[in-house]
Each structure stands twice: as structure tokens, then as C-alpha cells.
Amino acid sequence: MINNKVLAIILGGGQGSRLHPLTEERSKPAVPIAGKYRLVDIPISNCINADIKRMFVLTQFNSASLNRHIKDTYHFSFFSSAFVDVLAAEQTPGNKGWFQGTADAVRQSMHHFLRHEFDYVLILSGDQLYQMDYELMIKAHKKSNAKISIATIPVNAKDATGFGILKADEDSIIKSFVEKPDASLLPDWTSEVSDEMKAEGRNYLASMGIYIFNRDLLIDLMADDSTIDFGKEIIPQNIEKHKTLSYQYEGYWTDIGTIDSFFEANLRLTKDIPDFDLYDKSKRIYTRARMLPTTKVSGTTLNKTVVSEGCIISASKIENSVIGIRSRIGDESNLINTYMMGSDYYQSLEDVDNPNINTLGIGSRCFIKNAILDKNCSIGNDVRINGGKHLEDVETDTYAVRDGIVVIKKEAVIPNGFVL
Template structure:
């Protein structure tokens, strides 16, 4: 079944500089999460679970790996109208510029969207972790006779200063909007929230960057080339002229905007009852179906560890860590508070011998690694010690980056034997 009323537009984001170096060679939606998925799998899976199966993903930076992932992953029946298409910024007769913002990306791509019949455009971010049934939001949009709906998330006073905050009336109609308000302004910006949210001190409604626009209104709003961003321009300008309602969401949601939030979101999956539920039968997360063997673990103490498929592990201990697909960890190594993304392929004994490889893909023997992100295809030699933490200053070298105390080993980096970070 396909929801023919809705066309989904997933915004891939800009250069992703706050997630650097993970975005050095890939776009933000293509960044691997949870050991086997990519960030873009989250909004796409939410759409599929909501029977919305016509999707465009808009991107302009390092889109090759994203293209490859989507083309290898999301295949629908030849007799279905379902699709997931990547639209990279392109030069046309009417525009020769890069996307200047979220609204400009939609504006420049409108000719692709208008080739399809739809009543509502569902606009999503490509860098958030959440599970939502969009049908509930669409139903509320229709019942309210709204022209625009915005998904909102109750936040506390501390977090409110980092978001666009909305104020609603008793009918959930948005009456005002302020971008990243200062703390002294907050008392005037509380909204009606559930008793549970009040109990947690979450009295402010933050925009989640998830929007529904009626088709005709979106076409009209895109006629103005001076508005380039939804959050900063389109929404504040529209709430007084077009009926804009809030759809309040109280489940798990996190905006993966920087290395720290990305790190915590991944390590949070190791909790006994994680806030983001990968085991929900009704809200599955879909990704590339790899044919990988089971993981093999020998002599390792595991505590709060998530292990992907196809790993070969001889470590002494793995604790509060996510170990991605095809990872190899040598004997007597200890891995704590670490996200290891894994590898794109295995190295055969013949390759190792022929190429005279001294440091194998993965983590070597007798290593001690703590508070780190190890990107794909890294080679970490024996006796390497990485001890991330707030005691470290921000720093960048050819092979690693330190951000907010987290040591990020760059994709494909080789860390020589005995290195201490």
C-alpha cells in the first residue's frame, strides 16, 4: 500500500562541518550509525513504515556514497510507483547556484516534485534519530484544515535556547515563533504540554524541522527567491498568513548535529532499554541487505555491547561500545565507550601476503581504546593506546581529530603500532 497523497522530501543538509571528519568524504545522510545503518535510513524507514513510498533525498556535498547506498538498498516492485531518488544540486537554465538553504534546495528541485501527483509535501531532515508514524501527523493536519503543520518536541529551558521555539493557542495553532531565544525571554514562551512533559520541566515547544505543506501553498511560497531557509524565513513569515498547526511528538528524538550528539546517540543503543528501539517489529529500520556471516567472539568479556554482523573478535573486554560490521579486534585488547564503524570488505590471507600488509584492517592486539569513534576501514596497530576525554584539547592531524574530548580516527587511517593518543 502507498499513501498517494504524500510526497516526501528528505533534506540532506549542507557540508556537515559540525560532523567533520565523518563528513570529510561522505554527505551527512551517508554517515554510518548503529554499526550497520546509515543516517538516511532513519527518515526513509519512517516513511516506509507510514506507507509513504515516494521519496526524494536532496544533497549537494560528497553525494557519491549516498547515491551508491540508496541505489543498492531501496528496491521496489517494477509495478509500483514507489521510489527513493537522490537529487544533487544541479545547474539548470533557471539556476546555476548551489543550494543556498533548505527552502532554496526545495525551490531548485520543484520541477522534479511537480512531475508527480500529491496533496501534501512532507519535508524531513536527513540527520535525526527518531521513530514516528507520519500518518498521525497527516491526519491531524487534515482534521485541523491546516495549510502547514510543524512537528514539535517539548524541551526544557536549558535546551530551548538551542532551538526554534513555537508558541501555540488552545487549538494547537502556532501563533508566534522565535529562533534560539535568550534565557531571559523564555518565561513568555511556554506552551501547553502533557502532564508528563510538565513533570519533566519540558514546557517549551521546539521545531523538529519536520513539516507538512499543502501542495498549492508550497508552490506559492517557492515563488519568492529571496527566502532560502524554512526555519529562519518561511515558517516565521507564514504563521501569521497561513494556518500553521503544531503536531506534538513526545517519543525519542535527537538531532545529530555534532560529534558529541552523534557519539552519545550511538552509545545510547547499548543501554539495557535504549530510548531508540531497534527491535520494534512495527517500526523497523531498513538498510542494505548484506549477506554476512555471524560474528565470531573468542575469550571476550562483553558488557553493554552491540556487535554487528560478520565480526571476528578476540578482545579481552568490550564495554559500552558499538562494534560495526566486519570488525576485527585482536587478542588482549580493551575497547570502552567506543563506536567502531567496521569495514567495507574483508582482507584475505592471499591479499595480506601479496600486498605485504603489516597492519591489518581493524584493531590490533593489546590495544586500549576509550572514548573514541573509529571510522570505516581503519587500521590500528598492536599496542595502541587511545584515551579520549575532556582532558584532551581539540586537535587535528592527518589520521585523527579530537573534538569535545572524543578521539575520531579518520576513515581509512593507519595508526602505527605503539601510538599513544
């Protein structure tokens, strides 16, 4: 099988400053998503579904929780060559620095990759939400005899100015590239797309940051240590030198780069037919198996809400929200447009009844709107958090506001009667 000749490399990204404070104590791939998963579960699951089972995850910031999640989650047979390994930036005699960019991260880790047999390297991002069949992309790469393949997604003129745009011929071979083009240049950058995409005005091919390289070419390219980034240097410098295929993807895809995009991606899961389909058996998303009890709901009106396992909910109403594992929500509370990540553990009944110990979850008679509640928060009684564009960006010890979205920090304690 061709997939046995593929090695997958998942790039964990940098410090994740645009996702701060969610990345204050964890790397970007370890950020919880959809109530029970981590961002890194998305590319790993896509690989497993495509029968690609040799994966490296490259990271350098706050990698402890990511290491723990992968160690506890991805177990393969002793008689299999499958693995998911985390490689953090490491000092060696030949290099004493951090990863300087995506290509530099791969270059610094090449000695680990070369211990394995492979013909193709699949390079993925650890902070995107999508369900792609990589096997189809690999087959297209091999069939075209390309040296490089780039996954592309058709976008409209408004979005095109924020992406690297590629121009492909009628055989889907990329001929040129421009980074975030000015709107005045766009008429010269249309490519051949499907009739459905044309009808939506999506005539421009944006790079998704997903690449396939032939082994020998990647080794040659990594020998030049003057290039540190795939999207800004490696790809633009090599599409005219080496046959490069555009593999068009027309499904749902979003880059989880900011608090706003992260928030929107989670809340879109509450749609009747979500763009990102967690219920498709052929595109299953894997994560850590937890032996949690069923969720218990008492007297709560739920509307367009996703509720994970092990929750105890007595709220009045929850609307357009995602409720994470082990969440506790008290009487007469109302949640609207909220992503509550839940808790890592349950408190004992003695702790819950102890007035000197903060109770995890949300207390009674609270109103919370347009907010993200990180793991293990303690929200007191009668708390009112009303996020929206009327709030200015700010950061305190317990919360931050980003583009009108209130982010309650991990393990924060919000006192009774707090109003924002």
C-alpha cells in the same frame, strides 16, 4: 489512502562541517550509524513504515556513497509507484548556483517534484534519530484544515534557548515563533503540553525541523526566491498568514549535528532499554541487505555492547561500545565507550599474514576509549588511545579530536605502539 497523496523530501544538509571528519568523503545522510545503518535510513524507514513510498533526498556534497547506498538498498516492485531518488544540486539555465539553504534546495528541485501527483509535501531532515509515525501527523494536518504543520517536541527551559520555540493555543494552532530565545523571555513562551511533559518541566515547544505543506501553498511560497531557509524565514513569515498546526511528538528525538551528539546517540544504543528502539517490529529500520556470516567471539567479556554481523573478535573486554559490520579486534585488546564502524570488505588470509599489508581492524594489546573509528581503519598492535576532556581539539592526517572524542579517519593507518 491519504499517504498516496504525500510526497516526502529529505534534506541532506550542507557540507556537514560540524560532523567533520566523518563527512570528509561522504554526505551527512551517508554517515554510518548503529553499526550497520546510514543516517538516511532513519527518515526513509519512517516513511516506509507510514506507507509513504515516494521520496526525494536532496544533497550537494560528496553524494557518491549516498547514491550507491540508496541504489543498492531501496528496491520496490516494478508495478509500484514507489521510489527513493537522490537529487544533487544541478546547474540549469535558470540557476547556476549551489543550494543556499533548505528552502532554496526545495525551490531548485521543484520541477522534479511537480512531475508527480500529490496534495501534501512532507519535509524531513536527513540527520536526526527518531521513530515517528508520520501517518498520524498527516491525519492531524488534514483534520485541522491546516496549510502548514510543524512537528514539535516539548523541551525544558535549559534546552529551549537552543531551539526555535513555537507558542500554540489550546487547539495546537501556532500563533508565534522565536528563534533561540533568551532565558529571560521564556515565561511568555510556554504552551499546553501533556501532564507527563509538565511533570518533567518540558513546557516549551521546539521545532523539530519536520514540516507538512499543502501543495498549492508550497508552490506559492517557492515562487519568492528571496527566502532561502524554512526554519529562519519561511516558517516565521507564514505562521500568522496561514493556519499552522503544532503536532506534538513526545518520543525520543535527537539532532545529529555534531561529533559529540553523534557519539552520544550511538553509545545510547547500548542501554538495556535504549531510547531508540531497533527491536520494535512496528518501527523497523531498513538498510542494505548484506549476506554476511555470523559474528565470532573468542575469550571476550562483552558488557553493554552492540555487535553487528560478520565480526571476528578476540578482544579481552569490550564495554559500552558499538561494533560495526566486518570488524576485527585482536587478542588482549580493550575497548571502552567506542564506536567502531567496521569495514566495507574482508581481507584475504594471505593479505592478513602479509607484513607489508596493513590489516584492517584493531590489532593485539590495544586500549581504546572515547573514540570513533571510521570505516576501514588499520589500528596496529599495542596502540593506546585514551580520549577525554584532557585532550585539546586537533586534526592530523589520520585522526581528529573533537570535544575530547578521538575520531580515527576513514582508511587511516595507525602504527604499532601509537599513544594518544
